[in-house]
Amino acid sequence: MNLYHVCKRELWLHANGIRFEHTSDLVYEGKLIHEESYPQRSEKYEEVEIDGIKVDFYEAKNRVIHEIKKSNKVEKAHEWQLKYYIYVFEQNGIDGVTGLLEYPTLRKTQKVLLSNIEREIIREMEIDIKRIIDNDKCPPVVKKTICKSCSYFEFCYVEDNLI
Numbered sequence: 001m002n003l004y005h006v007c008k009r010e011l012w013l014h015a016n017g018i019r020f021e022h023t024s025d026l027v028y029e030g031k032l033i034h035e036e037s038y039p040q041r042s043e044k045y046e047e048v049e050i051d052g053i054k055v056d057f058y059e060a061k062n063r064v065i066h067e068i069k070k071s072n073k074v075e076k077a078h079e080w081q082l083k084y085y086i087y088v089f090e091q092n093g094i095d096g097v098t099g100l101l102e103y104p105t106l107r108k109t110q111k112v113l114l115s116n117i118e119r120e121i122i123r124e125m126e127i128d129i130k131r132i133i134d135n136d137k138c139p140p141v142v143k144k145t146i147c148k149s150c151s152y153f154e155f156c157y158v159e160d161n162l163i
């Protein structure tokens with residue numbers, strides 16, 4: 001869901017097993033922020049894995065999903081990712097869940113809720129995501145500012161890219 005909003009090409013590459021994240025400094029930094037900002041978190045919160053999503057910090061008592069981002073700006077993709085988590089929880093019978101986006105580097109938090117209209121939008125997004133990842137052809141490169149920090153940058157911008 002996050003990649004659907006960030007870049008359709010990245011979504012396709014990731015879903016079709018072409019991954020370079022393990023070499024990405026950004027992923028490493030992200031993990032470091034998790035560990036350094038919230039060293040006590042693993043004891044206080046639960047890790048939940050359902051229907052293909054993995055929530056690192058679920059506060060079961062208050063039904064809050066905490067999502068921590070290293071980004072230095074609040075992005076729509078982050079909100080939709082968290083709304084999707086809430087949606088998946090609901091689909092599995094866990095109602096009344098809310099989300100909290102946390103930006104340690106910005107010292108900012110943002111509450112995230114899911115409306116009826118957004119539930120419908122998510123259902124439409126799921127159909128579109130399936131259409132994209134099932135397609136034999138990888139979506140073309142669309143130049144964006146985030147490309148430079150993307151783990152696929154070299155792959156996308158080499159001259160004779162085969163995909």
Ligand code: SF4
Pocket residue numbers: 006007008009010140141142143144146147148150151152153156
């Ligand atoms: S480098 Fe740019 S076009 Fe290529 S996958 Fe990343 S964000 Fe998408």
